[in-house]
Amino acid sequence: MTLMPSTLDDTPAPLQAPAKRTTNSDRSMSSFFRPRTVAVIGASEKPGGVGRALLENLGTFHGTLYPVNGQRDTVLGKKAYRNIASVPTRVDLAVIATPAATVPGIIRECVQAGVGAAIVISAGFKESGATGTELEHQILEAIKGTSLRVIGPNCLGVMGPHVNLNATFSKDMARTGNVAFLTQSGALGTAIIDWSLKEKVGFSAFVSIGSMLDIGWGDLIRHLGEDPQTHSIMIYMESVGDAPAFLAAVREVAPVKPIVVIKVGRTDAAAKAAASHTGALTGSDEVLDAAFNRAGVIRVATIEEFFSMAKVLAKQPLPRGPRLSIVTNAGGPGVLATDMLVECGAQLATLSPETLAELNKVLPAHWSHGNPIDILGDADAARYAAAVAVAAKDPGADGVLVILTPQAMTDPIATADLMRTYAKMDGKPLLTSWMGGTRAKTGRSILNEAGIPMFDYPDEAARAFSNMWRYSQSRLPHPVLAPEGKPGPEAQEPETEKVTELIHSIRQRKGTLLTEYESKQVLSAYGIPTVETRLAASQIDAVAAAESIGFPVVLKLHSDTITHKTDVGGVRLNIRDASEVRGAWDAIEGAVRAKHGPGHFQGVTVQPMVMLKGCELILGSSLDPQFGPVLLFGAGGVLVEVFKDRALGLPPLDAYLARRLMEQTKIFKVLKGVRGRSSVDMAALDQILVRFSRLVAEQRWIKEIDINPLLASPERILALDARIVLHGPEVREEDIPELAATL
């Protein structure tokens, strides 16, 4: 296989432009994070109230603050205005904390007053039932066609640390930094801010996204993608909302800035818990994984891993490769870190001869002479510094992890101090783990303050490094697969029109299920090789077809109505001569008449008996309500549901993506040839997946399609059976979910 870097010319044109459902008003979006004027609507003095908390928290805001209160002239000693219209200057950002019923009216006033952006903190909308849902409709109606954008309702608010903006009712203001944090749980947001203050992680933006009535993930990701002060985006997600908008934004931004997502509700029980508290619907987690993977999102599983990523992305550069050097004063923790590192897909750096020689000079004779670099239990701060200096210089290392255990001669503080020299290495992240409880505490603070990420556990640090590398890798230019050896079948344009017409005619007669014969016609039109299949409406035709194909043949029932041919004895294998053809015809016709009546028998199909040995694969697609068509590739045949050896992907695919999809399965190894077997023609198989994905992308009336089995042998690749289901007449074209991905 040859991997060539992608160039503009090599990249096929996208099949479909990404859906862009919302216009991105630049003024409105930046009004959320860098307003000059802010109004608090519902400002009050009530102790413990949200209106008071907002006012207090906005006290340090760098711009001008206008309390708005319908009843009072002053609030907390500040002049208050009766409504937004009476505020003397144009307001960039309105923060609304009034009862739900009043919010649509206030939003209308905001539109009239030319307010740039609004945050609705108030709860009491769709989560409270029909009345709330109606209020949401009214808000949407009010902002329709205007440039006013709304975050919320039912949220904690927004922080813009670079202008000292704390437009939330949470006391603690985030530190200034380069991580944007978007959360669908206000409470988790407060916990993360609290934690970030301790660990000295700074933010460029904090958004509690609430119910996503107007502004959703896609808007924020796209805006923050262009924000120079944001270097990475961290997302706590309970529901994906507008999936195409999310994916389109991620696709734009992920190649430039890491996007880390913790998505809850992986298990059914958890999804249920999530649904009960926000009213959000959670789709299949497997599909979500495929979509995240396609878009280049780094998905993490635990809060700790999420915190870890925030920490490293906030403080350190991305590694350029997977090779980590570990400096430690104890063997065990080094081994634990190595285990995790390798399990997560990164690797130990191999020390160069020069590095070994230099380490020999600065370390005692008994050091480990390899990586992990064990500098022994009596290592003092100077020895740590010397070892890190040498390890960091090695061009074969893409990052350094320093582990310290509190032993008799260990000086956690002085060692931390010396690490500060290495806090900003170009393209080489430095990670640390000062282990233990109280003895290493001051050392840990020094590291945190110096912008060096500190982990309680060295294995967690190794995982964070692996995650960083995973992202770096996903950013590498997308290569284009050149066919290996002989090229696959000629890349001939599919007969799109023919398929469109066939599907149209079936829909005309209100059909939803294609016969096997029709299904194979569809595949053939898209250049997917199928076993030769002839229709025979009479016994004489059947014999003629069999003789033309050559014995042995297979006869299968041809019926517009019966799906499961085998159940009615509708499949006859290994037919050796004309008289057996006649016998099989009679048997099939008789069985269908007896079980279903004569109207269900439209003849038979005649196919050669395929004697090839090979792998049985399955290639299919079905519709996800959030992500549109989803492809499935895997081991086929009867045990498909037992081994579940399959991978999901989003169409469209090119050859590179097709190969990456197949690589996720175990059967892939068999295709490549195991135990002396030859490889299947992988380039041809790539192309079959590419064409199948194009079929799925272009023929939108197809609801479900399965090729099972797709027989792949070193000699040939052949669709032996296929099943296509269309949307019913009750479905309108605009209701069919669109493709979520593009090439």
Add this chain to the structure above:
Amino acid sequence: MTLMPSTLDDTPAPLQAPAKRTTNSDRSMSSFFRPRTVAVIGASEKPGGVGRALLENLGTFHGTLYPVNGQRDTVLGKKAYRNIASVPTRVDLAVIATPAATVPGIIRECVQAGVGAAIVISAGFKESGATGTELEHQILEAIKGTSLRVIGPNCLGVMGPHVNLNATFSKDMARTGNVAFLTQSGALGTAIIDWSLKEKVGFSAFVSIGSMLDIGWGDLIRHLGEDPQTHSIMIYMESVGDAPAFLAAVREVAPVKPIVVIKVGRTDAAAKAAASHTGALTGSDEVLDAAFNRAGVIRVATIEEFFSMAKVLAKQPLPRGPRLSIVTNAGGPGVLATDMLVECGAQLATLSPETLAELNKVLPAHWSHGNPIDILGDADAARYAAAVAVAAKDPGADGVLVILTPQAMTDPIATADLMRTYAKMDGKPLLTSWMGGTRAKTGRSILNEAGIPMFDYPDEAARAFSNMWRYSQSRLPHPVLAPEGKPGPEAQEPETEKVTELIHSIRQRKGTLLTEYESKQVLSAYGIPTVETRLAASQIDAVAAAESIGFPVVLKLHSDTITHKTDVGGVRLNIRDASEVRGAWDAIEGAVRAKHGPGHFQGVTVQPMVMLKGCELILGSSLDPQFGPVLLFGAGGVLVEVFKDRALGLPPLDAYLARRLMEQTKIFKVLKGVRGRSSVDMAALDQILVRFSRLVAEQRWIKEIDINPLLASPERILALDARIVLHGPEVREEDIPELAATL
């Protein structure tokens, strides 16, 4: 399936007594942890030296301390003795920190002086080469036949917190408690002690085990198993050492006290190249997992999980069931905890109608009305306490996790204070997660001090609960499987003698590989059904055999020397009549003559052509150098290496263990019947595994055995092919690893 509690009568007699290689000297073992008199040999004043650190650390010891120094009369103001012989009273524990070369002599002196136990801190033994190894031999020689037991060399030492004994050179003394902690890394030990001081986790014993020259895991586990002050045993392990001794001790202790192991080096073994699919597993991490699993060890993967277990086991009772109630002031963290809980095998408690009613009384109307019990963002301490009181009372909950996020109205300190009431619930662990950084800090300290385990992340708490449940469950009485419906084949005693003789005769002729015919004889003798197989030494015999069996038949090469029959065309299927038998005979004989010469053809075997449809299974065993024979069960056939759908177990098995082994595979579902297929006779399959395990346990000359495929259909279970390899003549019986497990 009927599960009956095990009774003494139902339990089959153990096949073999566990190896007990070391005598357990009670006085010696308790001298390590509860000495009255301690001598420090090598006590010195040298700043930074180990001899000085030991003396200082032992300063607070409750008993009497004797410094021993060959040159000085006093050390640090204390009277010093020239040698152990001159110490006026009998010494319980000698702590030795002199140069390696002097240690054998000192040990001999200790034996003469009647010292109870010795810890050799000194390094410079086998880790430094041949001289060191020789010194170790001398030490072993010196203690042989005496009651003196030795921990180390090359270790940090031992702590016995209940007598204020810090016989290590690490400053920090562990708190008094009920966790015994054994570590093969001194540095990791110091980190854990340091951490435990912060989190208020107390220990009954701390042992840095060093090189395990004398005392190993088995001795310590057995001793601590009987120590009333030890409630759980935590082990950081780099190598398992004497595997049978370890497993025997664990088997004794694990049903009474939880044993948690973190074993490093998971990935090294995985990288080992594969020679054959069963052979490759030996010495691997998979075998270790199987052994741990069999013995009831809780294995954890990360240091964090290890710390978490120490925390919960030190502070809380074990749960009696898997059902956790979660009380939280935020939805998101509750969902994250649920995800982890379910993924780790525990579950959410279902709230009883009474609990729901009571919660409705004490909580605001909008609470989640389900588990997780979301008591809303404005929950104060009293609301937390009310919710926990109700949740804990529900008989359907086996534990409670309380999550607190720092929101505006949250009071982390008062809430922590009120939790203390629930710190000691009978059989219901209470776990907490006060999230965030500094705001919840004091609350966290209160919880730690009150004996309520505190976790930074709620998902980590959920995992700890699941791990506790995993252990509780493993302690449940081992049930005995009663056959379902019709009983399996009669439980007839195996013809052990016959097999022993057959194997003896093959060994006599220096053979190591059994023919297929011999292998099937072995299986038959142990009651494992095989396909009827007749030997035919001539064409006439072959025809007669085929006619007697009934056509169609299969002819296979019978050869003492050729292993891979298919490669020489030695397998002919679907033979329909006598003339085809003769043709097949000629073809096989001709092929063997041409390729290998006439001496390799000993005739053919004749077998019926089995037309049954069913599952192809593999049942095998090979030798692990540490754990002896290891069983493998899984999906068989040609794709066995692709899907790797298999589970490992240790012999011997009973029906219960056989079923548990099979349940770990995906093919198990197919055996039980999927998509309308009937189930295989599972009771009969249990018995086949039981007999196979007995064969492996009894016939110690068998090095490797594979039944592949074992065909399992609803009608029959049948070994279609089998392969048995014996140890070669160069192997002595005493070198064959013994069974590591018993029933």
